[in-house]
Amino acid sequence: MSRIVAAIITLLLVSACSQVERAVVVHPADSPPETLDEWGIMFVDDGRLEFNDRVLPYELNTPLFSDYALKLRSIWMPKGTSAHYADSGVFEFPVGTILSKTFHYEKAVEWTADAQTVLIADRNALPDDDGSLSLDDHVLIETRLLVRYADGWRALPYVWNAAQDQAFLEVAGELRSLQLVGAQFSQKIAYVIPDTNQCAGCHTPNHSSKQLRPLGPRAWQLNRSYDYGAATANQLEFWQAHGFLDMIGEDVPHGVSWLAPGDASLEQRAKAYLDANCAHCHNVEGAADTSALHLNIEAPVDRFYGVCKTPVAVGRGSGNRPYDIYPGRPDESILLYRMQHSDPAIAMPELGRSAMHAEAVAVIRDWIAGMNGEC
Numbered sequence: 543m544s545r546i547v548a549a550i551i552t553l554l555l556v557s558a559c560s561q562v563e564r565a566v567v568v569h570p571a572d573s574p575p576e577t578l579d580e581w582g583i584m585f586v587d588d589g590r591l592e593f594n595d596r597v598l599p600y601e602l603n604t605p606l607f608s609d610y611a612l613k614l615r616s617i618w619m620p621k622g623t624s625a626h627y628a629d630s631g632v633f634e635f636p637v638g639t640i641l642s643k644t645f646h647y648e649k650a651v652e653w654t655a656d657a658q659t660v661l662i663a664d665r666n667a668l669p670d671d672d673g674s675l676s677l678d679d680h681v682l683i684e685t686r687l688l689v690r691y692a693d694g695w696r697a698l699p700y701v702w703n704a705a706q707d708q709a710f711l712e713v714a715g716e717l718r719s720l721q722l723v724g725a726q727f728s729q730k731i732a733y734v735i736p737d738t739n740q741c742a743g744c745h746t747p748n749h750s751s752k753q754l755r756p757l758g759p760r761a762w763q764l765n766r767s768y769d770y771g772a773a774t775a776n777q778l779e780f781w782q783a784h785g786f787l788d789m790i791g792e793d794v795p796h797g798v799s800w801l802a803p804g805d806a807s808l809e810q811r812a813k814a815y816l817d818a819n820c821a822h823c824h825n826v827e828g829a830a831d832t833s834a835l836h837l838n839i840e841a842p843v844d845r846f847y848g849v850c851k852t853p854v855a856v857g858r859g860s861g862n863r864p865y866d867i868y869p870g871r872p873d874e875s876i877l878l879y880r881m882q883h884s885d886p887a888i889a890m891p892e893l894g895r896s897a898m899h900a901e902a903v904a905v906i907r908d909w910i911a912g913m914n915g916e917c
Contacts, residue, residue: 564585568581568640578685583597583642584616586706590675591644592673592674594618598616599770601777602615603798603814607895608894609720609722609897610647613666615667617759618639619640623639624636624787625639625781625787627791629794629795632757632758633759636690637692645686646683648661649681671771682706683735688754695753701716715735715737718732722897731897733896761795763797763818765794765797801901808905808909811905812905813843821839824836824838833854849865849915851866853866861880863879869913870916871911872908877890877906881906884896884897884898
């Protein structure tokens with residue numbers, strides 16, 4: 543690590559000593575608290591959502607789409623522990639790790655408490671320089687925790703109340719009616735807050751082991767800069783300097799954002815999006831392994847990636863299209879058809895969205911249209 547980067551990170555560590563100084567508590571797995579603030583990860587104070595001391599915010603290069611919700615992510619580990627780095631796959635986290643993901647929206651001008659109108663925004667969360675989030679401008683929907691215990695991970699969904707001062711454990715999930723508005727379209731949706739079983743349905747990338755796992759914190763997803771307010775630093779370097787990561791590999795995979803092309807090709811952007819949104823099931827060990835469709839970012843774009851592959855037990859989800867991916871013919875490709883639908887019997891992913899992700903559909907359409915070959 544260069545001296546300049548080390549100096550920046552030292553500055554960040556000093557500034558990261560939050561004005562919030564309360565204990566973070568890892569509660570027993572069989573008796574999670576009813577309210578989110580009992581964990582000590584985050585609090586609402588004077589109309590702002592704030593993280594506690596040593597709770598690090600982070601971002602992913604290509605996040606999962608969830609009805610255009612913004613997501614404020616954080617990680618906390620007990621002092622003296624760190625995650626084990628891996629070039630591929632999710633890092634191995636120590637017992638006591640708490641990952642949080644707070645789903646929220648920016649309020650539209652038309653916002654009222656009764657008519658919850660929110661903005662469509664395809665981006666990461668934008669906290670203020672001090673890391674807090676203004677509740678004058680944003681509405682909090684839910685915070686999901688993943689907690690690492692000795693025998694594995696637990697998923698806990700907390701739902702924010704109308705007063706926006708507390709979130710309560712809702713193991714059965716909940717529905718919220720929202721009006722999405724943007725420059726191109728407006729849509730009313732039923733935002734689904736998943737129950738604990740639905741959380742497990744996505745966070746079990748290996749269906750044989752049945753073990754819950756985090757999905758996002760991987761090297762290619764975290765290899766990016768983050769604005770910590772005092773300065774900007776690479777997240778992997780910051781985690782290592784902060785003691786949250788034991789090492790960084792010599793050949794760290796490049797970060798790929800599906801949305802901002804940068805140096806990434808159209809294919810890399812498409813693969814990043816499909817990995818983040820589909821590969822938790824569509825991998826060689828996932829719940830959809832019988833489909834023989836492998837959409838993890840490391841997989842080659844071949845028949846197992848869907849190219850000229852006929853569908854397996856897909857029912858009317860095929861839309862009478864012949865192949866998962868038909869090179870040069872996006873409108874004859876099942877993959878695109880399922881992305882375009884919100885009908886639960888057709889839509890993919892099956893959980894986590896009510897709206898079509900129009901911008902992602904455009905990327906996948908362009909990628910398939912540009913493919914060479916014939917089936």
